[in-house]
Amino acid sequence: MWKRLLLIRGAELLMFALLIGVPLAVQNPYVLGLLTLLAIYGILLIGLDVTVGYLGQVNLAQAAFLGLGAYTAGLCVTRLGWGMPLATLAAIGVGVLLGALLALPALRLEGPQFALATLSFTALTVTALNELEWLTGGAQGLSLSRPPLFGHLLSAREFYWLCMALLALVWIGMRNLLASQWGRAFEALRDSPIATDAMGVGTYRHKVAGFALGSALGALAGALYALNFQYLQPQTFVYELTVILLLGVVLGGRKSLWGAFVGASLVALLPNLLSNRTLFEAISGVGFLLSLFAGVRGLLRRAMRPFQALAPIVATFALVVGGLLVQNTEDWRKAIFALMLFSVVVGLPEGLMGFASKFLSRLFRIPDAPLPAASPLEQVLPAKKERSGAPLLELRDLKRSFGGVRAVDGLSMTVRAGEVHGLIGPNGSGKSTVVNVVSGLYTPTAGEMLLRGRPLPRGSLFDTARVGVARTFQNLQLFTGLTALENVMVALRGAFPKSRSMPLVLLGLGRREEKRAQADALALLEFVGLADQARTPARDLTYGAQRFLEIARAVARKPDLLILDEPAAGLSHPDMLRQIEVIKRVHQRGVTIVLIEHHMDVVSGLCDVVTVLDGGKSIAEGTPAEVKRNPKVIEAYLGEVEAGPAASPVPTAPATA
C-alpha cells in the first residue's frame, strides 16, 4: 500500500520538482522556451486524452480549441484590456461553450463520422480566424503584450513557473476525475453506450461533459500559448497540428497522464530532434534495434502477427537508411514523424507509457491498491417488504412494428410484484422486442406501459433505468475494458451523490464515496460468486462468469423490476445450475423478475407465471405446468399435432441469435 503510493506519487513529485528546478540551474532562454511549450502542450494533450483515450473517439478538433483559446485570450487583452486571470477564464469559457456546442451534434456519431465532424470544425475555425479580419487581424496575425499579473510584470522564468503550476493543478484535478465514477462512465460508454444508458448513467451527458472538459483544457493551453508567444497567426492551428497532437497522445500512451506528458515532450522537442543530426541517428538506431528485438522475439514466441512484428522493423529501418541518405532532415520532417508514429502505433498500440508502466510495475512489484471489505448485503440490496401480488408492470395492447413486420402485435400482460414471470415463445415470436420496448431501447408503436400504475418512459433506456427497471442483455454488453468490480461500480445506484458534480470531483472530494462503492460492488460480486475475480478485466472472464457479471451489474441498480434476457443462453450445464441459484437468490431479496428463456428446465424451476408469445401476441398464460399442457402452446412450438400423447413437453429450442 505505502510502497505503491510512495513510488507513484514520488515519481510525480520528482518530475515536477525537477521541471521547476531546471531554470534555476540553467540560465538559457532557449531551454526555458522549450520547457514552457512543454507545460502548455502537457495541458493540451491531457485534455485531448479525455476524448481520445477515455471516450475512445478520434478527435481532430483540439488544435482548433488551442487556437480559439489563444485568440480569445489575445483579444481580451488587446481589445478589452483585461488582465491575465480574466483573459484566461474567458478562454476557458469559450472552450467549454464551443466544446459543448460541437459535442451536442457530433457525439451522436461514432468512429469515422466523429473524426470527420471534428476535422471540419478545425477547418472552419481556421477559415473564420483568417477571414474575420476586423476582429482577428486575419493572416496578418495578432500581436499582444503580456499584461502584468496583480501589478507584477512576469519574467519569462516566472511565467514558466505559472504554466507549470497550472499543469500540476490540471494533473491533480484530472487524476481525481479519472479515478472517479466519471472516469469509469467515460470508459463504460466507450465499450457499450447501450449498456451505459441501461445502467442509468447517461451516455450523452457524460460524453458532452467529457468533450467540453477536454476542449476547456485545450482553450486554457491556448490562452497560455498566446500569453507566452504574444503573437498569433491562424496558420498555426491547422490540420497538421491537430494530427501531430493526436499522434502525440497515441505515441505517449492513451488513458494516462504520464502518457500525455511524454507525448507533449515529444511534440515540443520534435523540431530540435530533427535539427540535430547525431541525436536523430542515435534515436532512429535505437528504435530500429528495439523493434528488431521485439519483433523477432514476438515472432519466435508466436505472440505477434507477422505484419505487426515486421512493419515496425521496416519503418525504423527506413528511418535509419533515410537519415543517412537525405541531405536535410528538416525537409523530411513529416515523413520522419510518420514513420516513427507508424512503428509505435503498429508495434506498441498502448503507447510508450502504456508499455513502460506495465514494465515498471513488474520491475518494482507494485501491488494493486487494496480493496476494502465487502459491505453487508442488506445495505447493498435491501430485502423488499413490498406487498406481493400487486400489479407492478402492466402492458396494455403493446405494439411495435419494423416497416411492415409486426414484431409485437397487441400484447397485454401483467407482472405482479414479488413474482418471477417467465416470457417464452418460439424464435421470432417477439420476446426480445418486448424486452427492448419495455426497457426503452425501442419506442412502442402503440399501447400503454405502466409501472405501479404510472406510465413508463418511452424510448429512453436512461429514463427507464432511472425509474427502477434494470435489464441484462442476451448478447453480452459488458464494459469489456473495465474490471469486474468496476463494471458493477458503474451501475451502483445512489452510491455517488457528491460525484455528480464535476467540480467537487476535480477537487478530490469523492474519495470516501469511492471506498464505500468498492465495498458495495464487492458485496454484489460475492453475491454472484465472482469476488475472487474482482480485478479481472471483463473481457478476460470466462463466458459463464460474464453472464453472472451481467446479473450482478443489473442488480447493482437496486431494481424494482429486473428483466433477464436469456440469462442461461450458451451456458454449460454446471454454470446453468449456478445461474439458476443466482436468480433464485436475487428473487429472495424481493426483486420482481421478468425472465426470457428457452431452457424449459430453467423456466419450470424458477417461474411462478409464464406468458407464451407467438407472432407478437400472448397465446397462453399460467403456471409452467399449465402452460406445458396447453394445446395452443404445443402447436406453436411443434406445428399442428394430431391425436397423440397430450403432455408432450415443450422442447428446448436453440437460442435466438
Add this chain to the structure above:
Amino acid sequence: MTLSILAQLAVSGALIGLVYALIAYGFQLTFATSKSINFGQGELVMVSASFTLTLITLGLPYWVVVPAGLLFGAALGLFVERAAVRLALEQKSEGWILLTIILGLFLFSVAENVWGRDDRPFPTPISSEPIHFLGVDVTPVELSVAVGVFAVMGLIEVFKRQTLLGKAFEAISADRDAGELMGISATHTVMLSYALSGMVAALAGILVSPITTVGPTMASAMILKAFSVAVVAGLESGFGVVVIGMFLGALESIASYSLGSGWREAPGLLLLILALAVRPTGVFGKAIIRKV
C-alpha cells in the same frame, strides 16, 4: 448578382462538385466492404496526379498516361489497405483512422521532396476554350470531368451488378460473415475495394489537375469537401454523392463570389456539421436499427 452570373457560377461549381462526388464515391467503396475509409485519400489524389504529370513530361502520350496513372492509384490503394487497414480490421479496432492519417502524412512528405512544393500546370489535349451553351460558358475540360466521373461510376456500378466478382463484392458488403461462409474471401474483397478506391482517387486527380494545377496541397481543401459530401449524402448511396457533390460545388462557388474567396470552404463544413446534427446517417443513408 444577375441571374446569368448566378447560373454561370452554379454550373461551373457543380462540375467541380462532381470531383468531390468522385472522391466521396471512393470512400463509399471501401466503407461498404470494411466500414473503413482512407483518411489519407487526398494524398492518393495528389500523388497519382503528380505521378501522371511526370509521365507526361517524359513525353508519353496522354492516352497511355491516363491508364498508367489509374493503375498507379490502384497500387497505392492496395498499399494503404495492406499497411494501414488490414491489421486494425483484424483487431476490430479503430486504429485504421490513425494509420491512414499517418500514411497520408508520409505520402505528403514524399511528394513534397520528390516533386517539389510548387504548383505546376497539367497539360491536357482537351481544350479549355469555353463553349457557349444555354446562356452559360463551359469549357471542354470541365465537361471532361463530368464525362469521366459518370463513366467510371457507371462502370463500377455495372461491375458490381453484372459480374460474379462484383456480386461477391456486394455480398461481403451486405453481410461479411455470411459472405465468408459462402466461400468469398473478405480480405480479397476489401483489397479489391481499396484498389478500386485508389483508382477512383487517381482519376479524380487526373481530371481536376488541368483546372487546379498539380502540387502537394492541391487536394487538401478538396478532400475536406469530399468528406463533407460523403457524410452528408450518407456512406451508401452513389446517386446521393453525385447530387450532394453538385449541390455543394454550386453552393461554394456562389459563396466564394458573394462573401469573398476565403469563405469558399465554409458552406461545405457548415453543411456537414448541420447534416450530422439533423441526420447522422446522411440524407440518402438508411436509418440503423440498434440491436442487442
